[in-house]
Amino acid sequence: MGLTLSWLSVIILIPLAGLFLKSLELSPEQFWNILSSRRTLNALRVSFGLAFAAACVNLVMGSIIVWALVRYRFPGRRIFDAIVDVPFALPTAVAGVALTALFAEKGWLGAPLAALGIKVAFTPVGIFVAMIFIGIPFVVRTVQPVLQDLDPEIEEAAGSLGASRWQTIIRVILPSLGPALLTGLALAFARAVGEYGSVIFIAGNLPNVSEIAPLLIVIRLSEFRYADATAIAVVMLVVSFVIIFAVNRLQRWAQSRIPAR
Amino acid sequence: MTMQIAEPVSLSSPDARARAHAAAARDNLRTEPRAVRVVIIALAIAFLSVFVVLPLVLVFAQAFSRGVLAYLSALAEPEALAAIKLTLIVAAISVGLNLVFGLVAAWAIAKFEFPGKTFLITLIDLPFSVSPVISGLVFVLLFGAQGYFGGWLRDHDIQILFAVPGIALATTFVTFPFVARALIPLMQEQGTQEEEAAISLGASGLQTFFRVTLPNIKWGVLYGVLLCNARAMGEFGAVSVVSGHIRGETNTMPLLVEILYNEYQFVAAFAIASLLAMLALITLIAKTVLERHLDEGQDVHDH
Numbered sequence: 191m192g193l194t195l196s197w198l199s200v201i202i203l204i205p206l207a208g209l210f211l212k213s214l215e216l217s218p219e220q221f222w223n224i225l226s227s228r229r230t231l232n233a234l235r236v237s238f239g240l241a242f243a244a245a246c247v248n249l250v251m252g253s254i255i256v257w258a259l260v261r262y263r264f265p266g267r268r269i270f271d272a273i274v275d276v277p278f279a280l281p282t283a284v285a286g287v288a289l290t291a292l293f294a295e296k297g298w299l300g301a302p303l304a305a306l307g308i309k310v311a312f313t314p315v316g317i318f319v320a321m322i323f324i325g326i327p328f329v330v331r332t333v334q335p336v337l338q339d340l341d342p343e344i345e346e347a348a349g350s351l352g353a354s355r356w357q358t359i360i361r362v363i364l365p366s367l368g369p370a371l372l373t374g375l376a377l378a379f380a381r382a383v384g385e386y387g388s389v390i391f392i393a394g395n396l397p398n399v400s401e402i403a404p405l406l407i408v409i410r411l412s413e414f415r416y417a418d419a420t421a422i423a424v425v426m427l428v429v430s431f432v433i434i435f436a437v438n439r440l441q442r443w444a445q446s447r448i449p450a451r
Numbered sequence: 452m453t454m455q456i457a458e459p460v461s462l463s464s465p466d467a468r469a470r471a472h473a474a475a476a477r478d479n480l481r482t483e484p485r486a487v488r489v490v491i492i493a494l495a496i497a498f499l500s501v502f503v504v505l506p507l508v509l510v511f512a513q514a515f516s517r518g519v520l521a522y523l524s525a526l527a528e529p530e531a532l533a534a535i536k537l538t539l540i541v542a543a544i545s546v547g548l549n550l551v552f553g554l555v556a557a558w559a560i561a562k563f564e565f566p567g568k569t570f571l572i573t574l575i576d577l578p579f580s581v582s583p584v585i586s587g588l589v590f591v592l593l594f595g596a597q598g599y600f601g602g603w604l605r606d607h608d609i610q611i612l613f614a615v616p617g618i619a620l621a622t623t624f625v626t627f628p629f630v631a632r633a634l635i636p637l638m639q640e641q642g643t644q645e646e647e648a649a650i651s652l653g654a655s656g657l658q659t660f661f662r663v664t665l666p667n668i669k670w671g672v673l674y675g676v677l678l679c680n681a682r683a684m685g686e687f688g689a690v691s692v693v694s695g696h697i698r699g700e701t702n703t704m705p706l707l708v709e710i711l712y713n714e715y716q717f718v719a720a721f722a723i724a725s726l727l728a729m730l731a732l733i734t735l736i737a738k739t740v741l742e743r744h745l746d747e748g749q750d751v752h753d754h
Contacts, residue, residue, distance in 0.1 A: 201552075201624055202574055205589035208599055212592050251498050258495035262488055270496060272735055276503045279731035279738075281685025282583075283705035284724040287712050288506035291513060291721075298505065323502050355483060377580070384582025387687035387705070391712065404584035408692060411588065416597060423585045430580040435573050442569075 213424045224421040237403040241382035244321035248378045252329025260337045274330045282387025290391040312394030320388045325378030332374040369444035380433045510728045513721035525719040533699045534707040542683040545623040553630025561638030578627050586624050587692025613695030621689040626679045633675030670744045681734040
């Protein structure tokens with residue numbers, strides 16, 4: 191017990207406390223000036239805005255994938271099921287260079303898209319694509335077990351009582367999946383906001399346009415502007431702490447909602 | 452939605468046919484029209500193919516684009532070998548540390564009740580959702596030249612940042628949750644009865660742990676170690692901040708991928724990347740096998 195807490199504090203608490211202490215060295219005014227500078231605001235907007243958009247895409251596509259994997263039988267289903275985890279397991283730098291090469295103007299997908307006049311790599315769209323890539327397993331893996339465990343009798347009851355299939359899905363299945371869907375959305379969002387490796391290659395990294403907040407931290411560090419780096423980091427850290435705390439609460443709530451079997 | 456006509460069933464007795472009809476009608480309450488099914492499956496396959504399969508295939512295609520010889524010679528470069536060696540060392544250190552403390556943390560959380568448990572779990576989860584860049588930054592703030600321990604370290608001539616200890620520390624931080632997270636649900640489910648029985652029969656604490664607790668969770672431990680190792684070898688953001696990018700010395704494999712890629716040495720970059728991609732694929736296969744073992748273990752427990 192004591193050992194756990196001391197290890198936790200050495201490896202997690204002390205470094206985090208250091209971050210907050212460092213940010214306390216700044217006066218509120220300095221802190222505010224750093225955060226409200228145009229470049230910082232734009233970087234935060236790019237990271238949070240695109241991460242939210244990507245998480246929403248993941249929510250929709252993730253639900254479709256879960257539905258196909260759980261409810262239908264098709265050739266290669268088990269392989270596709272395993273493939274969902276690739277973004278988890280693939281090192282982010284590898285994902286970054288691969289996505290960039292894929293969507294670059296001469297890449298396999300970049301070339302046909304360029305012919306249509308769509309530029310993906312080295313634009314904010316590229317960031318969006320990379321964030322979709324890394325977020326997809328979060329939605330699938332949180333929703334999948336819940337859909338698998340869903341009692342088939344509830345659906346049969348709804349159907350035999352005259353509900354249309356669509357009504358059953360919207361009124362019966364969706365509410366049961368609600369907490370899991372929200373959790374998946376939150377996890378995908380949190381991951382995309384902080385993502386660095388798979389994004390920086392494809393982003394183009396143009397200040398104010400396609401520069402993500404984590405990259406701005408790295409740039410400020412390399413300029414030895416530690417205060418700036420710390421201030422941005424504190425904002426991001428507080429947001430991610432709030433998100434996971436909410437997720438843990440959400441899961442407790444979901445568990446208490448479903449009667450123990 | 453209209454009722455679907457059941458699939459034709461070639462059964463002779465009318466009784467059996469009626470039963471088959473009833474079963475099919477019940478199934479129809481839980482499925483969608485054929486067209487909808489096909490569209491959903493096609494969407495799922497198309498999305499996964501474009502976003503996941505294609506990038507993976509591309510890594511290997513690029514790595515071998517100049518032939519096997521170019522691929523092998525890229526991997527035999529001293530810089531590449533140094534990066535591989537460093538990656539293995541760092542992974543060994545951080546997996547070792549997280550194995551021991553992940554076990555202890557999971558044990559404390561699963562087998563005891565104490566105030567602030569949700570907070571502790573949140574703390575354990577934190578490295579999962581904190582940006583890897585921030586994970587690196589905190590160590591720069593602690594051990595950097597302007598950091599809290601920077602002066603003391605310089606006086607005692609200890610190098611942490613831009614050296615192996617810093618890389619190992621940052622990697623340990625980032626991979627901290629894996630072992631603990633794999634074990635907490637497993638240990639919670641198993642409860643404390645077996646341990647209590649062992650202790651009341653006279654076993655010492657350590658004996659109980661090695662003879663009772665550990666055998667029960669061995670697949671879970673392996674599972675955690677597997678994922679921890681994959682992440683440790685592939686970590687990029689956190690390591691990138693603390694490594695200092697000294698060529699041949701503090702570059703891990705993912706960092707070398709970045710450097711080679713930015714120098715337009717695409718074959719070499721993708722050759723290293725292909726090793727990491729293979730690591731990911733092997734990890735996934737091993738994970739699938741382990742999950743089967745974990746499920747079986749649970750089934751045995753249920754009966």
